[in-house]
Amino acid sequence: MVLHVLQISTEGSGLRYVHPLQVLEKDDENVSALVHCALLYESMEKYRLGAEDLRTVLRIDPGNRVAKGTIHRLTQLAD
Numbered sequence: 001m002v003l004h005v006l007q008i009s010t011e012g013s014g015l016r017y018v019h020p021l022q023v024l025e026k027d028d029e030n031v032s033a034l035v036h037c038a039l040l041y042e043s044m045e046k047y048r049l050g051a052e053d054l055r056t057v058l059r060i061d062p063g064n065r066v067a068k069g070t071i072h073r074l075t076q077l078a079d
Contacts, residue, residue, distance in 0.1 A: 031061050038070065047078035 020033035020040070027033070034053045041050035051074040057067040 029056070029060050031057050031064060034060075035064070035066050038067070038074070042070070042074060042077075045077075047074045050074045051078055 020030075020036040023030050023033035024037065034057045038050040038053040038057070041047070041053065051071055054067040054071040054074065057064050058071065061067070
């Protein structure tokens with residue numbers, strides 16, 4: 001499974017899809033990219049890494065519904 005984040009660019013056509021890790025290289029607090037990475041880690045059964053990304057999301061955006069709804073499951077699976 002490959003997840004991408006839609007980025008709006010001021011160059012060229014204006015829209016492009018990039019891997020969330022590329023986004024995080026430039027902006028390590030990009031909530032959308034962190035959530036996408038967490039879901040990617042979950043699909044790879046790397047639950048601890050996914051939970052870490054979701055904790056970061058909740059630190060930045062405590063009301064994030066996806067992170068709140070997923071972190072408990074990943075934390076349980078990581079144990």
